[in-house]
Amino acid sequence: MDEQYDAVVIGMGPGGEVAASQLIQAGKRVAVVERELIGGECGYWACIPSKTLLRPLEAAAGAARAAGLERPEPDWPGMRSYRDTMIRHLDDSKQVEGYRSQGAAVFKGTARFVGRDPWVVEVGEHRLSAADVVVATGTTPSRPPIEGLEEVELWTNREATTVEDIPDRAVVVGGSAVGVEMGQFLARVGCSVTLVQRGPSLMDREDPRVGELTAELLRGDGIDVRTGAEPRRAYRRGRDSVLELHDGSEAVGDVVLLATGRRPRLEDLELDAVGVRTAAAGLEVDERCRAAPGLWAVGDVTGVALFTHVAKYQGGVVAANILGGDRTAEYTGVPRVVFADPEIAAVGLTAEGARERGLDPVSAEVDLTAGLARPWTYETSPRGRVGVVADRASRTLVGAWAVAPLAGEWIHTAALAIREGIGVDRLRDGIFQFPTYSEGYTLAVNELDL
Numbered sequence: 001m002d003e004q005y006d007a008v009v010i011g012m013g014p015g016g017e018v019a020a021s022q023l024i025q026a027g028k029r030v031a032v033v034e035r036e037l038i039g040g041e042c043g044y045w046a047c048i049p050s051k052t053l054l055r056p057l058e059a060a061a062g063a064a065r066a067a068g069l070e071r072p073e074p075d076w077p078g079m080r081s082y083r084d085t086m087i088r089h090l091d092d093s094k095q096v097e098g099y100r101s102q103g104a105a106v107f108k109g110t111a112r113f114v115g116r117d118p119w120v121v122e123v124g125e126h127r128l129s130a131a132d133v134v135v136a137t138g139t140t141p142s143r144p145p146i147e148g149l150e151e152v153e154l155w156t157n158r159e160a161t162t163v164e165d166i167p168d169r170a171v172v173v174g175g176s177a178v179g180v181e182m183g184q185f186l187a188r189v190g191c192s193v194t195l196v197q198r199g200p201s202l203m204d205r206e207d208p209r210v211g212e213l214t215a216e217l218l219r220g221d222g223i224d225v226r227t228g229a230e231p232r233r234a235y236r237r238g239r240d241s242v243l244e245l246h247d248g249s250e251a252v253g254d255v256v257l258l259a260t261g262r263r264p265r266l267e268d269l270e271l272d273a274v275g276v277r278t279a280a281a282g283l284e285v286d287e288r289c290r291a292a293p294g295l296w297a298v299g300d301v302t303g304v305a306l307f308t309h310v311a312k313y314q315g316g317v318v319a320a321n322i323l324g325g326d327r328t329a330e331y332t333g334v335p336r337v338v339f340a341d342p343e344i345a346a347v348g349l350t351a352e353g354a355r356e357r358g359l360d361p362v363s364a365e366v367d368l369t370a371g372l373a374r375p376w377t378y379e380t381s382p383r384g385r386v387g388v389v390a391d392r393a394s395r396t397l398v399g400a401w402a403v404a405p406l407a408g409e410w411i412h413t414a415a416l417a418i419r420e421g422i423g424v425d426r427l428r429d430g431i432f433q434f435p436t437y438s439e440g441y442t443l444a445v446n447e448l449d450l
């Protein structure tokens with residue numbers, strides 16, 4: 001006999017949690033299914049541990065850059081212990097209890113689809129039936145086709161974020177968000193890091209200037225940054241894990257960390273068996289986050305934008321639609337922050353992306369140390385650059401980036417301007433608090449040759 005629910009949520013990372021919580025609060029009978037830990041990749045092996053580990057190192061470096069302070073010594077056992085607290089010692093029993101106490105049914109196991117009209121999901125011996133099912137199963141690290149990879153000491157984000165003992169040497173493959181954050185973390189806790197990026201630029205979805213500035217900041221931490229370098233073979237040599245690069249050179253470490261992107265976790269769901277097609281990029285959804293009648297998807301598995309804030313946003317969109325509303329998702333102005341020191345933040349389009357969309361982009365970049373007081377009051381060796389992209393025809397901001405302290409906070413001014421279509425002339429008339437990094441927007445938009 002099938003167990004009947006109003007909705008079943010599969011995968012309890014941030015996307016699934018938001019959808020489930022809003023449905024439960026609205027009085028729906030909800031079953032949630034999670035095969036690992038409620039909180040998902042984000043809570044245990046991604047956002048939370050990585051940001052927790054980076055922060056003390058940023059604070060130590062920040063103290064060394066502030067006038068009259070000495071650099072405090074990072075205490076790895078102390079950092080590790082707080083990381084373990086933040087990832088709940090990989091124990092979600094309180095979360096399971098929390099959902100049960102709110103009236104939800106919680107199933108621990110792998111879900112797969114076995115029926116349609118209504119949807120039927122099997123978890124172990126249970127068959128859960130519902131008119132609405134939300135797929136929120138996230139992504140798993142993608143593995144580049146490098147011969148011999150299985151022979152070396154291979155890490156993904158999971159080993160990196162839960163590391164107990166810092167290796168002496170690491171090779172990081174991939175130079176975007178995961179590679180940059182984890183590379184800087186490892187370098188700052190005393191590991192000798194080589195970072196291998198296949199294209200000409202780090203952060204290759206961003207403006208090329210962001211890539212250059214990122215390479216500069218990583219080199220400042222002693223990281224051996226190798227761009228235009230693609231590993232073609234991996235092998236062991238004694239205790240060394242060796243990557244042979246396409247030009248015949250080698251990158252050698254005790255571990256090799258894969259930071260080469262993600263692929264959607266779809267295979268175990270057996271969606272094909274119920275007539276739902278999936279793509280390599282994920283489970284395709286419409287603007288209401290619907291994949292088929294009564295079948296919804298949120299978060300990384302949709303392939304829209306692999307961020308927790310997007311997963312949470314989509315969770316809210318889906319809950320509203322299941323509850324009878326008609327809410328569409330709108331992704332203009334989603335911020336993208338890499339929590340390096342200094343922070344690397346971007347939003348909207350790059351100039352190249354704007355051109356691809358048929359716009360006529362105009363760009364400007366400013367050195368914040370040249371025109372602002374804040375970088376100088378903040379630290380003795382001031383840093384910071386901001387770039388803006390505007391559309392000549394509409395005279396609106398369509399993109400922005402910043403590589404500067406606290407950029408992950410103040411990028412939201414640009415995010416809001418882009419999302420709301422605020423004109424460049426209005427921004428030029430803006431009044432920003434003195435002395436802040438945000439004043440940089442005034443400098444940058446004044447530089448635009450519109």
Ligand SMILES: Cc1cc2nc3c(=O)[nH]c(=O)nc-3n(C[C@H](O)[C@H](O)[C@H](O)COP(=O)(O)OP(=O)(O)OC[C@H]3O[C@@H](n4cnc5c(N)ncnc54)[C@H](O)[C@@H]3O)c2cc1C
Nearest residue numbers: 011013014015035040041042047111138299300306307308
């Ligand atoms: C190292 C790292 C750092 C990151 N830092 C940030 C950051 O600072 N900010 C940010 O916005 N994003 C960050 N991200 C991205 C962020 O982690 C993801 O965008 C976010 O986790 C997506 O949430 P989700 O709910 O889609 O999926 P997930 O968090 O992946 O959760 C999916 C859940 O589904 C479960 N599941 C999968 N298949 C099944 C099944 N068949 N049955 C039952 N359960 C299943 C999984 O066990 C998992 O718990 C980071 C990623 C990495 C790798």
Ligand SMILES: NC(=O)c1ccc[n+]([C@@H]2O[C@H](COP(=O)([O-])OP(=O)(O)OC[C@H]3O[C@@H](n4cnc5c(N)ncnc54)[C@H](O)[C@@H]3O)[C@@H](O)[C@H]2O)c1
Nearest residue numbers: 144174175176177178179196197198259260261306337338
């Ligand atoms: N702070 C944050 O918000 C944050 C932090 C970490 C991760 N994330 C998200 O998680 C997702 C995964 O991050 P990621 O950095 O693993 O993936 P990514 O897809 O963003 O970047 C992967 C990088 O690896 C490079 N690469 C791929 N194959 C390679 C190879 N064989 N050799 C050398 N380089 C190779 C690519 O050129 C690319 O720059 C991203 O979508 C990211 O947005 C977000």
